[in-house]
Amino acid sequence: MRLTLNINRFDPQTDNKPYGREYTVDWEQHETVLDLLLKTRREDPSLAFRRSCRSSICGSCAMLIADRSQLACHTLVREVAGDGGSLCIKPLPGFRQLKDLVVEMDPFFDALKRVLPWVITVPQHNGLVSQEDSERIEPPATCILCGVCDAEVRQSGSVTPAALVKNVRLAVDPRDALGINRMKITGLTEEGLQTFRELLASVCPKGIKLPPVALE
């Protein structure tokens, strides 16, 4: 099968503004959008995009594919190719485009720091964690820091979406000295949190479902 890829290109050294460039690529039933990008780069080695694991675990390849922020390696071509055999790929929205599909990630990582993103271990903790607690920690701990939620969700509270996910992961950890107090800095109401939970489950490529967590 054949497809026209329209890729948003921008080279800060030569271009005043981004423009779309078309490539024709062959694709097969089982291939992902990342496979197409890799093929395209063989034809045009100047194309810039990030990738590492190609198995949806490293969070490198988030971008706007067919108007939705998602991971290129987690998106099957057959699910996004339009009827006319075309597909539009742009950088992750809400992030500054540095070159082609490469966006600025430093502000995203810096925003995590706002929630003190590490377990502040209770000094005398005995290292035992119940299965129940561990099952609550696991979903938010699955976060791969890809940035899709920051791109897709307009967040009302005072922390960014991915930082909120990290914060919840820490708040439900019985080893953490701040624990549930962490939720105070989010400035969220119950409804706000519930809305976020639902939005996240629908956009997050890891399908993260936040566990119940009290707000005070």
Add this chain to the structure above:
Amino acid sequence: MIFHDVVIVGGGLTGLMAAVEAPPGTDVAVISKIYPTRSHSGAAQGGFNAALGDDDSVEDHLFDTVKGGDYLGDQDAIEVLCSEGPEVIRQLERMGVPWSRTPDGRPAQRSLGGAGFPRACYAADISGHVVLHTLYERALAAGVRIYPEWHLVELLVEDGALAGLLVYDLATGRLEVVRCRVALLATGGYGRIFRKTTNGHANTGDGTAIAYRAGAVLADMEFVQFHPTTLCGTNILISEAARGEGGYLFNAVGERFMARYAPQKMELAPRDVVSRSIFQEIKEGRGLGNGYVHLDLTHLGVDKITRRLPQVNDLARIYAAVDPTQAPIPIEPAQHYSMGGIRVNLSCETNIPGLLAAGETANVSVHGANRLGGNSLLETVVFGRRAGRHMLKAADHSSPPRSSLELALARWQAIFSAGKPQEPGDDSASAIRDAMSRTMTDKVGVFRTGEELREAVEEIAALRRRYGALRVPAGEHPFNYQLIEHLELGCLLELSEVTAGAAYRRTESRGAHYRMDHPLRDDANWLHHTLVRRGGAGPVYEAGPVSITRFQPETRGY
């Protein structure tokens, strides 16, 4: 020029563990060609071995590892690995790792191949991911300076000692000279020399190759692990945890064929044994389709699969269009782990003063001729910690780089074509890389012969000549991935050459190195490490002694 007391290259488990374990107050920087959380450590699924269980013991872990490695592992190093393991796991627990738990709240452990006990601590099947993120959090807490998307290009060695690093900063497109008192390479494996590999795109062995060029000794490069269960086609890993949780392997006629090859351990025999068995089945006509077998999890039930193996469940659905709760998964063996690497001692020191190495990029020889599942993640944290604690003591008072820097800058300039545009029909990095990785998979794979290995050595030499004529069009531009791929290809070719060369030399079969023309282990002639140095006319090989303390070599059966 940038200066830090300690510079760690690599932001995977090894590099981050070293960074957080450096003595408090040390000025530490981590340089990583991708953001640390993108490191391939995060893809590890199965778990971290440590003898924590009441029925288990350090002694048993030691023996399993020695035997698993077909007696080539250094027993002094394995002793460090196994005896420090439980303590490091408890330390990770305190750092906040979200392990899966036993009913009484301790870290849960599962069986992986070649082990006598359920010994691997895990978090569902995202074990590497959760520990990588926890260590990244600790690095932030400790205020470690991170330089993300900085790509090591060369090590500068002056009068035989490390004098600095030459690094390309992707975001600015500029070359930087980084000086330090001591540097640690934690740059991971080089699985990408093979066409079929579970390794991610970044696993190009840069640190190993760059150190080799700078004069470091490499060891045991012929020992390459092929994982039995990777998705047919993409070679994305399906963790050994799938078999640890009870999965079966079936051939085309519906037999659990491992009964023929490892009647006791069955599917949980070490990886070299299982991979060879799969190929043997295929060779004898009992494979499916164009050469695969089935990994069947259906009898485990939906609940166990979704709780214990959520990632496997997801990977099979997306990348193989199979629902593993309903149907068997088509799998084939593929390259997975590089046992070879930069030769180091128990303090992670290389033969170059001021340069340390640890993790998959290094060879302290805890895995010998074949690594056991769960031992590599353990190695990253045990030896990462040792390196971090030891680094300042290994600091060398080297002079600033002078002639080494001039030479390196001249080599750098020579990479670029200075504006000459690429013509259609010109040779390309991707063409050379395809040929290289095909040669390695076809001729330096699970079953090897002297003749094919000799051909591989010659083919790689020819590809290296082609590579030598290749130039990169754009200069020092930001995010010049063409440049990155060019640099990576140079490293891959360097490592392909010594992998094929060392495999050709070793005329015996041991662990993962199987020579059809020399099918038996030959302790009289080959119970030694293969050491290699880069000479003027190519690799120079020699033998190095193996540390044998407690366990004398025996026949290895499962």
